[in-house]
Amino acid sequence: MTVSPSSSLDLGLSLRPPATVMDLERLGAYSPTRLSFARRLTRLMHDQAWRVHCTQFDLDDKGYGAAIYRLQTPAGRYHLVIFSQHLEDAKRTDRVIADGWDLTFGLVEGEVDDALMETLAANVPLQEAGRQHPRLLVISRANKSLRNFEAFVSALAAGQQPDVSYLKGAGYLYRTTAVYGNGKFGIADYDRLKGNPDFYQPFLAQMAAVFVLREFSVEQVEHIARARSSAKAAALTPDIRRYLGIGNSTGLGMAPFLINHPQLISQWVLVRERALAIASAQEPDEGDRARMLALCRRATAYLADTCVDDEAQRLRNEVAHGELSQAIAWLELVPLDIVLWQQLLDWANTQLSLETQELINTLLIELYPEQVDALNDAMGADENLDLTPDMPLIQLKQILETHFDWAINADYDCENARYWFWYQSAEKEEPRLGVRGEELGEDKELALAIGPTAQRVYRDLVNVLQQQPRGLTIDLLMEFPEYMAAIRRIQTMATTAYGEIRANLWHRDMKPMHLLRAKLSFLGAHRFDPRGDRWVRVTFFQGAPLLSDYENHATAPEIFDDWSFPVAPNAEQTEMWK
Amino acid sequence: MKISLNELQSVCRKAFVGMGFTTGHADDAAAMVAWMQSYGLDGLKALTEGLECVVASAVSVRPDVVYQDADLAVVDGQQMSVLSSGNLALELAFAKARIRGLAVIKIRHCRQRQLIMGYMSRLADRGMNVTAFWRHSQAPITEQVVGFRARSAVPSIRVYELADIPEDDMPNDGITILMANHVDLLPTVRSEDEYKLLARHDESDLLAAKQQALEEGLTVDPEIWQQLKSFAAQTLVEASEQSRSGAGPAE
Numbered sequence: 001m002t003v004s005p006s007s008s009l010d011l012g013l014s015l016r017p018p019a020t021v022m023d024l025e026r027l028g029a030y031s032p033t034r035l036s037f038a039r040r041l042t043r044l045m046h047d048q049a050w051r052v053h054c055t056q057f058d059l060d061d062k063g064y065g066a067a068i069y070r071l072q073t074p075a076g077r078y079h080l081v082i083f084s085q086h087l088e089d090a091k092r093t094d095r096v097i098a099d100g101w102d103l104t105f106g107l108v109e110g111e112v113d114d115a116l117m118e119t120l121a122a123n124v125p126l127q128e129a130g131r132q133h134p135r136l137l138v139i140s141r142a143n144k145s146l147r148n149f150e151a152f153v154s155a156l157a158a159g160q161q162p163d164v165s166y167l168k169g170a171g172y173l174y175r176t177t178a179v180y181g182n183g184k185f186g187i188a189d190y191d192r193l194k195g196n197p198d199f200y201q202p203f204l205a206q207m208a209a210v211f212v213l214r215e216f217s218v219e220q221v222e223h224i225a226r227a228r229s230s231a232k233a234a235a236l237t238p239d240i241r242r243y244l245g246i247g248n249s250t251g252l253g254m255a256p257f258l259i260n261h262p263q264l265i266s267q268w269v270l271v272r273e274r275a276l277a278i279a280s281a282q283e284p285d286e287g288d289r290a291r292m293l294a295l296c297r298r299a300t301a302y303l304a305d306t307c308v309d310d311e312a313q314r315l316r317n318e319v320a321h322g323e324l325s326q327a328i329a330w331l332e333l334v335p336l337d338i339v340l341w342q343q344l345l346d347w348a349n350t351q352l353s354l355e356t357q358e359l360i361n362t363l364l365i366e367l368y369p370e371q372v373d374a375l376n377d378a379m380g381a382d383e384n385l386d387l388t389p390d391m392p393l394i395q396l397k398q399i400l401e402t403h404f405d406w407a408i409n410a411d412y413d414c415e416n417a418r419y420w421f422w423y424q425s426a427e428k429e430e431p432r433l434g435v436r437g438e439e440l441g442e443d444k445e446l447a448l449a450i451g452p453t454a455q456r457v458y459r460d461l462v463n464v465l466q467q468q469p470r471g472l473t474i475d476l477l478m479e480f481p482e483y484m485a486a487i488r489r490i491q492t493m494a495t496t497a498y499g500e501i502r503a504n505l506w507h508r509d510m511k512p513m514h515l516l517r518a519k520l521s522f523l524g525a526h527r528f529d530p531r532g533d534r535w536v537r538v539t540f541f542q543g544a545p546l547l548s549d550y551e552n553h554a555t556a557p558e559i560f561d562d563w564s565f566p567v568a569p570n571a572e573q574t575e576m577w578k
Numbered sequence: 579m580k581i582s583l584n585e586l587q588s589v590c591r592k593a594f595v596g597m598g599f600t601t602g603h604a605d606d607a608a609a610m611v612a613w614m615q616s617y618g619l620d621g622l623k624a625l626t627e628g629l630e631c632v633v634a635s636a637v638s639v640r641p642d643v644v645y646q647d648a649d650l651a652v653v654d655g656q657q658m659s660v661l662s663s664g665n666l667a668l669e670l671a672f673a674k675a676r677i678r679g680l681a682v683i684k685i686r687h688c689r690q691r692q693l694i695m696g697y698m699s700r701l702a703d704r705g706m707n708v709t710a711f712w713r714h715s716q717a718p719i720t721e722q723v724v725g726f727r728a729r730s731a732v733p734s735i736r737v738y739e740l741a742d743i744p745e746d747d748m749p750n751d752g753i754t755i756l757m758a759n760h761v762d763l764l765p766t767v768r769s770e771d772e773y774k775l776l777a778r779h780d781e782s783d784l785l786a787a788k789q790q791a792l793e794e795g796l797t798v799d800p801e802i803w804q805q806l807k808s809f810a811a812q813t814l815v816e817a818s819e820q821s822r823s824g825a826g827p828a829e
Contacts, residue, residue: 131579134795183584191583192792386704389673425821426814432821441815447601474666474673481640481666484602 013277015497019406021269024503028514029354030521031362034369034564035275038524040376041207042544046560048074052212052547054219059084061227063220066121068112069212075197078137079108080212081117083125084220092143094177094249094537097427099129101141103174107209109135109188109196127178128185128428136187137199138209142174145247149173149221152236156225159232164568167243169307171527171539171566173217175247179206201380202264203523210540214246215547238546239569242559245542248525251535252431255515256422258501259448262489266496267381268522272365273498275372279364280345283338288367293331295363295565300324302565308529316355323356366564387488389474393465396473396487399494400458406502407451408458419508422446433512433534449505453486526565542566579803580795587612589806590625594661596812598636607632607661610696615796617732618787619779624692626802628659631689635662644686646670649678655688655752664694668755672701675757686752694753695724695733701757702726702733709763713750719743720776725764732784734764737777 020026032038044050051072059065064084071078082105091100104125108116116133123130127141148166152173155162181203182190190202199205218241225233236244258265282288303321308314330347337343341364348357365372400408411417420433423441434441447453460483464476473491477484493499501518503510513533520528525538543566549555587608594604614621625632635658642654651674653667667685674681685694691712698708709725719740726733756763815821 134580134582134793183582186580186582186585186795189583189792384703386700387669389669390676423815424813425817426811427817427822429814432815434815434821439820440818441821444813444815472673474670477666477669478640478643481603481663482600484600484665485605486602488602 013274014281015270015273015277018403018498019502021273022498022500022502024501024510024514024518026354026358027269027501027518028511029358030518031359032521032524032526032564033272033275033362033365034561035271035365035372035376035379036522036524037201037203037207037379038211038540038544039561039564040201040379040524041204041211042541042560042563043373044204045550046545046557050550052215052550054216055079057219057223059220059223061224062086063224063227066117067216067219069216071107071208071212073198077110078198078208079110079112080209080216081106081108081112081120081124082213082216083121085125087143089146092146094143094175094251094535096178096251096253096430098177099127101125101127101177102144103142103213105140105142105209105213106132106136106187107138107205107212108133109137127180130185132184132186134186134188137193137205138179138181139185139187140176140179140206140209140213142176142213142246145170145173145175152221153224153228156222156234156236157228157232159229159234161234161237161240164240164243164570167542168305168568169309169529170247170537171243171245171542172214172247173221173244174213175249175537176210176213177249178253179210179248181206201376207524207540210246210248211544212547214244214541214544217246218244237569238548241546242543242563243566243569245539245544245566247537247539248520249535249537250516250520252433252512252516254519255512256431256446256448258515258519259450259505261383262493262500263383263385263496264381265501265518266493266498268379270497271375271378272522275365275375276361278371278375279368280341282341282368282371284336284340286336289331289336289340292363292367293328295366296324296328296331296360298567299359299363299565300328301567305568306527308527310530310532313528313530316353319353320355320359323352324359327352327356327360362564369561385485385488385492387473387477387484388491389472389477391473391491393461393468393471393473393476396476396491397458397461397465399490400454400461403494403499404451404454404458404490407454407500410451410455410504412452412455412504412506416508417504418452418506420506420510422448422505436506447485450486450489450500451504452506453483454490457483457486457490579798579800581798581803582795583612583616583791586615586622586796586798589803589810592810592813593806594632594636594809596809597633599662603662603665606665606697609700610661610664610693613696613699614693616788616791617784618791619692619695619784621693621696622798622802624690625661626805628690629805631657632659632661635659635689638662641667641670641685643670649674649680650682652684652686655685657687657689657751659690660685660688660694660697660753661690664688665697668694668697668701671755671757672704672706675706675759679760680756680758683755683757684752685755688752691753694755695735698724698726698733698755699731702728702730705729705759707758707761707763708755709757710753710755712753716749717743725762727762727764730781732781732788733779734781735777735779736775738773738775740773 055070056068067082069080084103087102106124151166152162193199303317348360421436421442425432511533513530516536527539529537543563545559549559590611591604591608594607611621611625638658641663644654645652671681671683701708705728707728711723714720722737724733724735
């Protein structure tokens with residue numbers, strides 16, 4: 001079964017069905033694609049010739065102080081304002097409950113005068129506890145990777161290049177712990193960004209802030225190294241600079257986003273699936289096959305390079321590495337056929353793990369930029385869960401049976417099926433998971449699990465329908481007003497191509513990590529390094545172009561466009577685009 | 579203090595849940611208040627002036643339908659806030675108007691009637707022409723008429739005082755709402771009676787207010803904000819060592 005075309009764009013495309021794609025475990029196996037927001041940003045900056053440069057760099061010898069970077073786009077001017085401060089080691093935590101960080105920063109729309117700088121300096125370092133300015137598009141904070149930071153400063157101060165193997169575990173000097181947008185703590189609402197020609201797409205402003213922070217992190221370590229040893233200090237080589245990313249540490253706080261923005265998530269998935277359908281329908285020639293092989297080899301090298309602490313993820317990477325090697329052998333041996341890509345996917349889907357299947361899908365999408373990059377424009381969604389009160393109940397019943405079969409037919413009565421409940425802690429309003437019947441807070445449960453609610457709606461609907469065979473949705477709601485949110489969501493999501501994430505969020509076996517990874521992959525994160533089921537460290541922009549690359553007209557185009565699955569400098573490089 | 583629209587809607591939503599609203603009704607009530615505030619129509623003032631009524635209304639989300647036929651419905655608001663069940667009453671009329679082309683609903687005995695505009699905006703966004711009428715006071719008689727054109731983000735609003743008091747001047751604490759699927763119902767005051775226009779909000783004024791709110795944030799009274807946050811805090815679970823482990827491992 002494939003999905004029905006939801007627009008003329010999908011006519012003739014063989015899209016995978018929602019039952020396959022919206023499975024939570026599969027979503028939790030996603031890797032970032034060329035359509036991810038981080039990749040989108042670096043292409044956009046190149047295509048539109050953005051100019052980014054430092055306008056203020058007032059740091060002391062230890063790297064504490066303030067810096068400002070100006071972003072000039074064809075349509076507007078923005079400034080990233082960064083505050084660096086001393087932080088006691090005991091206070092350095094990635095948890096959202098922290099109240100101090102090594103760095104805090106914000107992306108400002110327009111100019112930053114002295115008065116605004118004073119306001120920012122008084123509030124941005126406080127993050128949630130501050131009252132933030134409405135011209136801030138993004139605020140965030142980051143902590144040092146102490147090991148990497150010290151290793152880099154020491155090496156550079158000694159006039160040497162740092163050992164890049166440090167970056168295979170944690171590919172960054174700083175790790176953000178939350179990147180806030182959309183009106184949080186007084187900053188600009190997303191509604192305002194919708195009219196902004198540069199940042200109207202979701203998360204592009206956040207990505208821009210993080211991308212520029214990466215540049216600051218390099219300039220800061222070089223500055224500290226020079227302060228330690230001005231005569232001998234070295235600058236990082238461009239290759240190592242590019243191999244430095246920015247880390248991110250994410251916990252359960254991200255999970256509700258995926259549930260509370262179902263239309264957006266469905267749209268992101270649809271765009272990815274369109275890209276996959278387009279790519280897999282291409283008729284490859286030998287050049288395409290050679291490029292696919294080169295991409296597979298680079299991804300294999302990336303997996304071999306990646307060091308993660310989590311044993312389960314390490315095993316998944318190991319399996320993916322082995323399976324990708326099998327895929328390379330397969331690709332080298334099979335005869336070239338016009339349906340080669342479909343044959344590859346069919347083989348992968350029957351023989352390989354979910355992780356490797358989705359990795360191959362990612363690489364296939366990578367192969368056809370001209371055909372898929374325009375899809376990036378459709379990564380936004382008008383998020384309105386609208387009721388259709390005049391919908392006949394018989395039609396609502398059919399919608400539930402067709403699109404929510406996974407929910408209405410599930411068993412929510414057994415202990416394991418209702419094991420977890422979600423709630424919000426008084427500590428910074430952080431979402432948490434509790435064990436039902438054992439932990440406090442069940443009476444304040446967050447209504448995140450749509451599956452059990454859909455089942456209750458269905459059962460009551462069937463009863464009402466027996467009494468009122470010609471009844472309307474409004475008749476059901478007048479009897480059960482508490483279903484307003486659920487019915488609105490059911491009716492709306494049934495009109496989307498991919499609908500809901502198909503998972504019982506109460507189930508004991510449900511892995512919140514899958515939710516986190518799904519979203520992070522769309523943002524462009526890689527090197528997933530879970531800390532248990534509820535906490536993950538990732539890296540952004542490792543391998544991405546540098547600001548100096550944008551200034552240099554001689555920079556090769558692939559620097560801006562072809563930096564997925566980065567491999568450490570000096571490792572054996574694959575020539576990608578012969 | 580300045581807050582963003584998203585903060586206002588989010589805190590209101592949690593506050594309504596904290597008061598006892600179901601999640602769907604809390605969503606709608608928060609959207610109604612935020613809509614009013616974002617267009618410069620003092621949604622927070624309307625909310626907080628009748629906060630006790632809103633809290634009392636939290637448990638009553640089922641409108642009491644006194645009469646209905648295919649085109650018309652009369653519901654009893656039971657002296658509750660329109661934030662409580664105004665959404666369902668309007669959805670009832672919306673369903674009728676979609677089927678019959680035009681529908682009328684009368685919500686009797688309801689409070690905080692200004693806030694109904696927030697839900698009317700959603701129906702307009704879904705393609706319905708919506709006009710509401712209510713009488714503010716009896717002596718002097720002041721009336722308000724609010725009209726949304728289908729697909730328009732903002733209404734035209736007129737508030738006027740009648741010079742002549744009609745013979746039948748029974749107190750009117752209800753709202754009458756007309757919905758038309760295919761024809762405009764914009765308010766144009768053409769009464770033969772003498773009247774004094776007290777307030778007039780045109781679409782352009784309201785759009786300008788929204789733009790200003792997006793650029794500069796919304797100004798709210800810190801005490802009111804704290805009051806809302808206190809209600810919102812009732813949705814939160816006190817932290818404990820056990821709950822901290824529910825957030826994942828610490829470093």
